[in-house]
Amino acid sequence: MRTRDMNVQYIKGVGEKRAQLLKKLGIETVWDAVHYYPRAYLDFSVCTPIAQLTPGETACVRGIVGCPVSGGMVKQGMTIYKTVVTDGSDVMHLTIFNNKFLAQRLEEGETYLFYGKVTRQYGSFEMSNPMVEAPDAGSFLPVYPLTAGLTGRQLSTIIQNALTLWAKDETGDLIDTDIRQEYKLAHALFALKNIHAPETMHDMEVARRRLIFEELFVLQCGMAMLKRENRLKTPIRVKSAAAQPFLQSLPFELTGAQRRAIDDCLKDFTTGEAMNRLIQGDVGSGKTVVAAACLYAMAQSGYQGAMMAPTEILAKQHAQTLQSLFGDSVPVTLLTGGLTAKQKRIAKQHIADGTAQVVVGTHALLTEDVTFARLGLVVTDEQHRFGVRQRSTLGEKGDAPHILVMSATPIPRTLSLIIYGDLDVSVIDELPKGRQKISTYAVDSSYRARIYAFVKKQLDAGLQAYIVCPAVEEGETDLHAAVTDAKVLSEETFAGYRVGLLHGKMKPKEKQKVMADFAAGDIQLLVATTVIEVGIDVPNAVLMVVENAERFGLSQLHQLRGRVGRGSEKSYCVLISDAEGEAASQRLEALCKTNDGFAIADADLRLRGPGDFFGARQHGLPQLQIADLLQDMDTLREARAASQRVIAADPLLKAEEHYQLKDAVVRLFRRNGDMALN
Ligand code: ADP
Ligand code: MG
Numbered sequence: 001m002r003t004r005d006m007n008v009q010y011i012k013g014v015g016e017k018r019a020q021l022l023k024k025l026g027i028e029t030v031w032d033a034v035h036y037y038p039r040a041y042l043d044f045s046v047c048t049p050i051a052q053l054t055p056g057e058t059a060c061v062r063g064i065v066g067c068p069v070s071g072g073m074v075k076q077g078m079t080i081y082k083t084v085v086t087d088g089s090d091v092m093h094l095t096i097f098n099n100k101f102l103a104q105r106l107e108e109g110e111t112y113l114f115y116g117k118v119t120r121q122y123g124s125f126e127m128s129n130p131m132v133e134a135p136d137a138g139s140f141l142p143v144y145p146l147t148a149g150l151t152g153r154q155l156s157t158i159i160q161n162a163l164t165l166w167a168k169d170e171t172g173d174l175i176d177t178d179i180r181q182e183y184k185l186a187h188a189l190f191a192l193k194n195i196h197a198p199e200t201m202h203d204m205e206v207a208r209r210r211l212i213f214e215e216l217f218v219l220q221c222g223m224a225m226l227k228r229e230n231r232l233k234t235p236i237r238v239k240s241a242a243a244q245p246f247l248q249s250l251p252f253e254l255t256g257a258q259r260r261a262i263d264d265c266l267k268d269f270t271t272g273e274a275m276n277r278l279i280q281g282d283v284g285s286g287k288t289v290v291a292a293a294c295l296y297a298m299a300q301s302g303y304q305g306a307m308m309a310p311t312e313i314l315a316k317q318h319a320q321t322l323q324s325l326f327g328d329s330v331p332v333t334l335l336t337g338g339l340t341a342k343q344k345r346i347a348k349q350h351i352a353d354g355t356a357q358v359v360v361g362t363h364a365l366l367t368e369d370v371t372f373a374r375l376g377l378v379v380t381d382e383q384h385r386f387g388v389r390q391r392s393t394l395g396e397k398g399d400a401p402h403i404l405v406m407s408a409t410p411i412p413r414t415l416s417l418i419i420y421g422d423l424d425v426s427v428i429d430e431l432p433k434g435r436q437k438i439s440t441y442a443v444d445s446s447y448r449a450r451i452y453a454f455v456k457k458q459l460d461a462g463l464q465a466y467i468v469c470p471a472v473e474e475g476e477t478d479l480h481a482a483v484t485d486a487k488v489l490s491e492e493t494f495a496g497y498r499v500g501l502l503h504g505k506m507k508p509k510e511k512q513k514v515m516a517d518f519a520a521g522d523i524q525l526l527v528a529t530t531v532i533e534v535g536i537d538v539p540n541a542v543l544m545v546v547e548n549a550e551r552f553g554l555s556q557l558h559q560l561r562g563r564v565g566r567g568s569e570k571s572y573c574v575l576i577s578d579a580e581g582e583a584a585s586q587r588l589e590a591l592c593k594t595n596d597g598f599a600i601a602d603a604d605l606r607l608r609g610p611g612d613f614f615g616a617r618q619h620g621l622p623q624l625q626i627a628d629l630l631q632d633m634d635t636l637r638e639a640r641a642a643s644q645r646v647i648a649a650d651p652l653l654k655a656e657e658h659y660q661l662k663d664a665v666v667r668l669f670r671r672n673g674d675m676a677l678n
Contacts, residue, residue, distance in 0.1 A: 002169070002170075003030055003165055003166060003168070003169040003170055004029065004030055004031035004166070004170055004663070005029055005030070005031065006029060006030045006165070007019070007028065007029060008022050008027060008028060008029060008030070008032070008033060008158075008162075010030070010165070011030065011033060011158055011161050011162045011165065012161040013154075013157055013158050013161055014158055014161075018150070018154075018158070021147055021149050021150045022150070022158070024147045025145065025146075025147055025150075025155075030162050030165055030166060031667070033158065033159050033162035034159065034162050034163050034166050034192050034196075035192075035625065036144065036155075036159060037195055037196075037211070037625060037626050038142030038143055038144050038195065038196065039143055039144065039145055040142075040143040041140040041141060041142055041143060041198070041201075041204065042060075042115050042131060042140065042141045042143060043060060043115075043139075043140060044060050044113050044115060044133060044137060044138070044139055044140065044141060045060075045139035045140060045200070045201075046060065047060045047061060047062040047087075047113065048060065048061060049087060049089040049090070050063065050085075050086070050087050050089050050090040050091065050092045050125055051089035051090040052089070053090075053092070053118045053125050054118065055118055055119055055120040055125075056117070056118070056119070057117070057118055058115070058116065058117050058118070059115070059116075059118050060113055060114070060115045061085065061087065061092060061113070061114045061115075061127070062087060062111065062112075062113055062114075062135065063085035063086055063087040063092065063111070063112065063114060064085065064086055064087065064109065064110065064111050065083055065084075065085055065106050065107060065108050065109065065110055065112065066083070066084040066085060066086050066091065066108070067083055067084055067108060068083070068108050069081050069082070069083040069096075069103045069104075069106050070082050070083065071100075071103050078097050078098055079097070079098050079100065080095060080096070080097055081095070081096040081097075081099070081100075081102075081103035082094065082095055082096070083106060085112075085114060090125065091124065091125070092114075092118075092124070092125040092126065092127060093121075093124055093125065093126040093127075094106075094114070094126075094127055094128075094130065095126065095127070095128045095129070096128075096129060097128065097129055099129065102132060105132070106132070111135045112132050112133065112134065112135060113132070113133040113134070113135055113137060114127055114130040114131070114132055115130055115131040115132075115133070116128065116129065116130030116131060138197045138198075138199065139198070139199055139200065140197070140198050140199075140200075140201065140204065141156070141197075142156055142159075142196055142197065144156065144159075156196075159196055160196065160197065163192060163193060163196060166192065167189055167193075170188075170189075171189065172188075172659075172660055173187055173188040173189075173660070174188065174214065174218070174658075174660035174661040174663075174664050175188070175210075175213070175214060175217060175642075175661075176646070176657070179217075179642045179645075179646070182642075183213060183638055183642065185209070185210045185213055185214075186206050186207060186209075186210040187210075188210075188214075190206075190207065190210075191206075191207040191208075191210040191211050191214070192207070192211075193207075194206065194207035195207040195208060195211055208626070209635070211626050212626050212627045212628075212632050212635055213635050213638065213639055214664075215624055215625060215626055215627045215668075216624075216627050216632065216635055216636045216639035216640075217639040217642055217643050218661065218664045218665050218668050219418065219624070219639075219668060220417075220421065220636075220639050220640045220642075220643035220644075221643040221646060221647055221653070221661060221665050222665040222668060222669050223417075223418070223421030223422050223643075224421070224643055224644060224647040225647060225651070225652065225653070225665065226421075226422035227276070227421065227422040227423070228647070228651050228652075231273050231274070231276070232273065232274040232400040233272060233273060233274075233400065234272060234273060234274040234399070234400035234401070234402070235272075235399060235400070236269070236274070236303060236376045236377075236399070236400070236401060236402060237269065237270060237271075237272060238266075238269040238270070238297050238298060238301040238303070238376070239270065239301070240263075240266040240267070240269070240270065240297075242296075242297040242298075242300040242301050243262065243266055243293045243294070243296055243297040243300075245296075245300075245329070246292070246293055246296040246297070246325070246326070246329075247262070247293060249327070250289070250325070252432065253433070254286075254289070255285075255286065255428070255430045255431070255432055255433070256430060257281070257285070257427070257428040257429055257430040258285075258286050258289060258290055258428060258430075260426065261279050261281075261287075261290045261426040261428055262290050262293045262294070264277065264424075264426045265277060265290070265293075265294045265402075265404060265426075266293075266294075266297065268402065268424075269294075269297065269298075269402060274400045274401065274402050274403065275377075275402035275403060275404065275424075276403050276422065276423050276424060277403070277404055277405065277423060277424045277425070277426060278405045278406075278407060278416075278420045278423040278424070278425045278426070279291075279404065279405070279406045279407070279425075279426050279427075279428060280406075280407050280411075280416065280420075280425060280426070280427050280428070281406075281407075281408070281427065281428030281429070282408070282428070282429075282431070282562075282596070282597035282598070283408050283558065283559055283561075283562025283597060284431060284432075284435065284562050284565060284566055285428040285429075285430070285431055285432075286428065286431075286432055287381075287406045287408065287428060288318065288321055288322075288381075289325065290406075290428070291307060291379045291381070291404060291406060292321075292322055292325045292326070294377055294379070294402075294404060295307065295322065295330075295358045295377060295379065296325075296326060296329075296330060298357075298358075298376040298377045298402075299330040299357040299358055300329075300330075301376070302374065303374050303375070303376025303377065304351070304354065304356065304357055304358070304359065304372050304373060304374050304375050304376060304377075305357070305358045305359070305375075305376060305377040305378075305379065306358075306359045306360075306361070306365055306372070306375060306377070306378050306379065306397075307322070307358070307359070307360045307361075307378075307379040307380075307381065308360075308361060308362065308363070308365050308366075308378070308379065308380045308381065309360065309361070309362060309381045310362070310381070311362065311531070312336045312337065312338050312362055312508045312511070312512070313511055313512065313515055313531065313536065314381065314536070315334065315336050315360050315361055315362050316334060316336070316360075316512055316515070317515070317536065317537060318360045318381065319332050319333075319334040319360040321537065322358060322360065326358070330357050330358055331355070331356065331357055331358070332357075332358045332359075332360060333347050333350055333351065333356035333357075333358065333359045333360070334347070334359075334360050334361065335347045335348070335351070335359055335360070335361035335364055335365060335370070336361050336362045336364055336508070337362060337363075337364050337508070338507075338508030338509060338512070344364075347359075348369065348370055348371075351370060351371065351372055351373070352371045352372070352373060353373060354373030354374055359372075370397070371397070372397055372398055374398075375397055375398030375399070375401045376398070376401055376402060377401055377402045377403075377404065378397075378398070378401050378402070378403050378404070379404045379405075379406065380403075380404075380405050380406065381406045381408075405420070405423060407420075408559065408562070411555075411601050411605075412598070412601050412602050412605050415605070415629060417636070417640060418629065418636070429598075434568055435565065436565060436568075436570055436571065437565075437595050438561055438564060438565040438571045438572065438573050438595060439570070439571070439572050439573070440561065440572070440573040440574075440575065440591050440592045440595075441572070441573070441574050441575065441592060442549070442575045442577065442585065442588035442589060442591070442592055443574060443575070443576055443577075444576065444577065444578050445576055445578050447574075447576070448576070451545060451574055451576070452493050452494075454543070454572075454574075455467075455494075455525065455543060455545065456494070456497075458542055458543045459494075459497055459524045459525060462540075463540055463541070463542045463543070463569060464518065464521065464523075464524055464525070464526070464538065464540050464541040464542070464543075465524070465525050465526070465541060465542070465543035465544065465545065466525075466526050466527075466528060466532060466541060466543070466544045466545070466563060466564070467485060467489070467525065467526070467527045467528070467544075467545045467546075467547065468528055468529065468530065468532065468544060468545070468546045468547065468560055469481055469482040469485055469527065469528070469529060469547045469548070470529070470530075470547065470548045470551040470552070471529070472503045472504065472505050472529055473505075479547075479548050479551065480547035480548055482501060482502070482503045482527050482528055482529050483501065483503070485527050485547070486499060486500070486501035486527035489525070489527060494525055497524050497525055498522060498523050498524045498525070499523070499524070499525045499526075499527060500514050500517060500518055500523035500525070500526045500527070501514065501526075501527050501528070502514045502515065502518075502526055502527070502528040502529070502531055502532060503528060503529040503531060504529060504531045511531070514526070515536065518538060518541075519538050521540060526541075530552075530556065530560065532560070532563055536563050537563075537566055538563070538566065539566040539567030539568075540567060540569075541563060541564050541566070542564055542565075542567070542569045542570065542571040542572065543564060543571065543572045543573075543574070544560065544561060544563060544564045544572070544573045544574070545573075545574045545576065546560060546573070546574070546575050546576065547576050548576070548577065549575035549576055549577040549588055550577045550579035550584045550587070550588070553604060554587055554590060554591060554600050554601075554603060554604035554607070555597070555600060555601050555604045557575065557588075557591055558591060558597055558600045558601075561573045561591070573591075575588050575591065575592075583607070586607070587603075587604075587607055590603040590604075590607075605630060606630070623671060646658070646661070653665065
């Protein structure tokens, strides 16, 4: 067995009990231990003379214990030990709470390093519960994320012991020498030693840069491999001409960007290699029709197409949209969890015998008892909600079907390299003609009366509006709740108007009814939660009011706002927020200023950081240990270039010298469970 794979119990100082604790931190092997990086460092490199200490600051003092530790006083349930330390410049009092072990360690007349917050009491300096180290301890001590029962000192020792094992056997480097030279990267061993126990902060930075590069490099190699792996040969070929009748029947003229995206797909269908394409386009840019053209071409060529949406409402709506675009020429079958058992059975039967040519559904399409007769194309809409794994599961349902992914969340391009690095990309960066800018206003609730008057004006003109609330029901918070607002508004302010309610806790049937009523104009004002965020298309709705707007992410607000401005009427979005502070208003201002989803995504990422940008796991963002997707964009670009070179030369990393790289790729993708790599 390679050292890296050895169980932590082989590490000196680790028994069964410690192994259990380490497991809680995700450390099970020697590899895990040496790659468990500190989150910070304590600086023991610069000691401050006691006389120059500043109360309130954290400092390191090199001092001699001046008298035996007095001890064992119990006060308010705490055992208190005291002593005095001097370094010749002044004296400092030490107080230790509840730490008999530390109290016993300190010997009169010996020198130690004391690290902690300095206070000044009764005219003398004081430190309580300092970190104490021997005078020859390293200059910078690592601070690790810990778990109860394991101290930092213990973990640090374990990691050092693991490093000793590692350094004996794992002398190679997963980054080729020429790449290390080109990008001025330290050797792997140097990096690991200096990330855990650096002599200087400069060494730590050099180590850190190397490890960040390494992580992104490994990630990009994995993505490049996935991309190649996904290039399956496929028997499914479709002539581009098959889409022509559909394109000619459209009630509107396609935008240039839509046309290009459709051409990209149609070309992919002719190559004999399965398509793996992402259509990235802002809300309202008209992605559905691109999917429709592809599904139509498939159907005309005798293949089935499947379109998967993240919610039932959206699936239903897509089914309707597609059916109206296809007219009588292609039947559309809906399969969602909300159908009756009988309806489901019939749908599945049609899918299995091939009479269902275009199938629209939710995750239900992923269940094992759905079998396609001749699946040619799989479309997933709003891909950021599906993991890479789910995407490929649907692909497995046929014989190397073409795959089309549509994302409505414009994400910064650099991030899309990571999330969608395994796909080809067509960007729809143009809105249909005649689309007007959605005028957006950020106001506080003192404007409420005026806003409601404005809503009425729109409704009176025969148009429709949304009011979006962050909560479903009134709870502990004082946030606006859809259920309450709908009730109050329909009984008071909007008595006499047709007010509807839509939220995620309603039954699928009820939701569908409400959506249908709203689409038909029977509901004028729809009070809703963010269930309407995705995909709902009612062109007659021209106004959206968002309550507690500060509660939403920028991209989410942009997505919500995309529910209006879908027809030819002038549209509005009003963001109500009483949140105080610069940051909150800055965020909402960004939305008022631009309608460009990519610009908003960039702002969102900048203001919130990638962790919050969209709850990372849900959206298939990889969990990284040391790289930061926002800070390390430049390194990402370098790592990407380097990875492409390596993978072009050795696509499957089969070469002996790539053993370690391949191993690292497999580990990273295993850790990110939903990123399948075979
Ligand atoms: P999204 O990209 O957000 O999924 P949709 O596909 O739902 O956008 O399209 C939004 C609206 O724009 C729909 O009502 C659709 O019929 C309309 N649309 C799409 N393309 C065009 C076009 N080229 N010209 C005019 N309207 C279009
Ligand atoms: Mg859409």
